[in-house]
Amino acid sequence: MRMAGDPSYLEPLNKEQRRAVLHTGKPLLILAGAGSGKTRVIKTKIAWLIREQGIDPRSILAVTFTNKAANEMAHRARKIDERAGNAMLRTFHSFGAWFLRRNGHLAGLDSGFVIYDDTDVVALLSSIMENTPKPEVKYFAHCIARAKDYFLSPDDSELALINHQKKFRDIYKQYEERMAQIGNVDFGDLIKKPAEILRSQPEVAKRFHDRFAVIMVDEYQDANVAQFHLLKELCSVSTYVCVVGDDDQSIYRFRGAEVKNILDFPNSFAGADIIRLEQNYRSTSPILQAASSVVNRNRDRLGKVLNAEKGDGPFPELTTHIDQYAEAEFCADKIEQSVKNKTTTWADWAILYRTNAQSAVFETLFLRRRIPYRVVGSFKFYEREEIKDALALLSFLANPRDEVAFRRVVNKPTRGVGPVTVHNIIQASITGSSNLAETSLTLQCSQKARAGLKEFINVIDNAKVLLGDHEDNTKDYTNNKYVKDVDVKRKRKKLELNGAIKKQELKPGKGLSICVHNLLINSGVAEYHAMEDEISGNSKIGNLQELLNAAIDYPNNREGLLNFLENIELDRNMKEETQNPQDTVTLITFHNTKGLEFKRVFMTGLEQGIFPREEKKDEELEEERRLFYVGATRAMEELYLTKCEQRTLYGKTMPMTPSLFLNEIDKSVINEIKKKNDFAFGITERGGWQSFGKPSSSGKGKDQDDYLWENKSFNPFQLTSAMKELEEVSGWRIGQRLFHENHGYGGVLKIKDSDDGPIVYVKFDNGQEKSFLSEYQSKAYEKIGDDW
DNA sequence: TAGTTTTAAGTTTTT
C-alpha cells in the first residue's frame, strides 16, 4: 500500500484513513465509526498539512468538544511534528471566548467579561422574574439556552419552536438586556455572539478567513445549529474544511446537538466528499455485534457496518443481581480477581453508569475493599458553596457590574446588608448606569448597611490594588500595606475561643493566589467557612486552599484573573488533567466515555427507568440507544452487562424491570448467566454493609501498626490524665482505626477539648486530615478492629 | 434581621 515517497508516519494507516489524510481541495466529511481510528486520522492530517503541504500551523484551527480531547489531540499531533503545537486546538466554547476577548467590543462587550455558568444564569433570571418559583425559572433558563443553541434571538419568529408561551420572548429579551448591562456572557453567547459578529462585520470575517486556511471539527454529530453557523462564517471559499463524526454516536441532543448537521453536510458545504471509516480496531467482533444490534433499531441513521479487525473474542456477559450493592460487589470481585492473578491492571477496567449518582455505591465499596479508582467528570468541586463564594469575590473584582456575584457575597459573612438594600443598589445601578461598587457607596441607605457596604467595597478595592500594582508574581505581597489597612478584627464569636482559623490557616502561594488569599481573608469568607469546618468536620478550608493552589500558576494581574476564571468555567476537569495517569479503575458516565477506550468495561444499571431513562420515546429513545452503543463500543476485550432486580432510590426500594435494550440486543452473541448466588452475606434489607464488622483483608495487624509507626507524634503509652479523660468523654481513643464512607480508612490522631465538647482529629490513609465534634459523631465514622 | 428549625421537594446526560 505504501507509495514511493510517502512519509513513514502514514504507514500505520489503512486505505481509507490514508485517503482521508491526503484529501485536499473540496470540503470533506469523514464518517468515522466507533474505534475506526479517527483521532489518528486527524492528528496525522494536521502533521501532514504542515510537513507536506507547507501549511503554516498557525492557520490551522481544530475544534473538539472537550478540553481533554483538545489536549490529547495537541499532544499526539506534536509527536509527529513539533510545529503542530502552534496550531489552534480548542473546544468550540474556548474558541468563542478567545474570539470575544478580542472582538467582543464590536458587539458592545467589554473584554473583561466573566462567563456565567448555569447556576449563575438561574440566579440572574430569578432576579428578573421576581417571585417566580425556582423550577419555573430553571425551565426558562433552559429554554433560553436552547434558543441560543438554535441561533435564535428574542426577535426571531421561530422562537415559538422552543417555547410557545407569549411571555418567553419577553423574558428572553429582558435577560439579554440585563446581561448586556452586566457585561457578562453565558455558554450560548460564546458561540452565538462570534457567529453574529462575523456575519455582520465583513472586515472581521475577512481577517479570520485570512488567518485560518484549514478548519477541522471533531465529533461533528454533536455540533448544534449555532456552532454550524459559526463554522459557516469562519469558512470562506478558499478555506479547507474537514469534519469528522458518526451519526450513531450523537448523544447531546438534549443540549441542542443537531444530527442534521452531519446528515446535511454535503448540502451545506457544496461539493463535499465523503469518506467512510468502517474498519474497527478496538473491539472484538461479539462486542461490536452486540452494540450494533441495539443501535440498528434506530430509524434516523445513515447506517453502516463495522468490521472487527480483531476478530473473535468472549461474548459479552449479562448478569442479574439482587440490588445495586450486590451489583457493585460483583464488579469488585471480577476486577480484584483479575488484577490479583495479573491478567489485567486496575486501569484496564471501567465502570459505566447512566447517572452520576450511581457512582456513590461503587465509591464506598471500592474504598472499603481498597480498590484504587477515579471518578471522571462531575467534579462538584466548583459547585461547592465555599468555592462559589471565592469565585464570586473574584468575579466581582473582575467585573463590578456582576450582579449575581455581588448578590452572593455582599452580605457573607453578614454585614447588615439585607435583601432590601441589595435590591435597591442593583436597581439604582441599572437606572444610574454606574457599577455596583460605585452605587454601593453613594446610595442612601441605613447606617448599618452603609458601614457594611463600605467594608465590602474596601475589601474589593484592596484586592484590586494588589492585582493591578505589579506584574511579576515572585515577590511576596501578603504584607502589603493595603492588606494591613483592612479591618480584619471582625466579631469572631466562638471562633475566637477555639482559634479555628489559626489551626487551619490558609496559606497564600505565589501569583494570583496572593490576590485570592487576600480576598478570602479580608472578606471574612475564610473565617466563615473555617467556623463551619470546626463544627461539622468538613474541609471547606481545605477546598479553598486547593483553589488557592490552582491560582498559583496565573500571574497576579487582571489578565491572570480573567484567564483563571475562564479556565474554571470552561474546563471543570482542570484539576484532573494535571494529574498523571495512575493505575486506577475508572468510574464514569456513559456520556463522558466518548472518545475513550478500556480493555474491560461494565455497563451497569441496565434497567427500565435508569437506562433508558423513564419512558423515553421516539427520538429520545433513539438517543438512549446511541448512548448504549457508545458505551458498549468502548470495550476492547471484554464487556459485562449488569442489572438489578431491585434498587434503592431516594431512600425507597423499588423492583426493577430489565432494560428494553436487553430485549433488543442480539442474544446469539450474549452469554446470560442466570444463577443467583448473591444474596450476599453482609447485605441487609436497608441496603448497607451492616454486618461487615471488620474488613476481611487484614483490618488488624499490619495496617494499624504501620499507621502508628508513621505517626510518632503521639505516644499512646504516655497519655496524660487529661487526654485519657477526653478519650472517655468522646468515646474515641487515640490510635483507634476507623472507616469513613467518603474518605476511606484512617485513625484518630488526637482529641481536643472545645466549647462544644471534644473534637476528634482523624488522619486518613490517603493523607487527608479531618475533624469532627464527638457529640455529633456522625455514623459516617465507623470504628473498626480493636485499637492497637 | 439573623440564625435556627421544620417541612417539602427532587435527581439525566454537559460545554
Place this chain on the structure above:
DNA sequence: CTTAAAACTA
C-alpha cells in the same frame, strides 16, 4: 436519603 425552601424564634 439529601438538599432547598419556608416558617419560626430570639
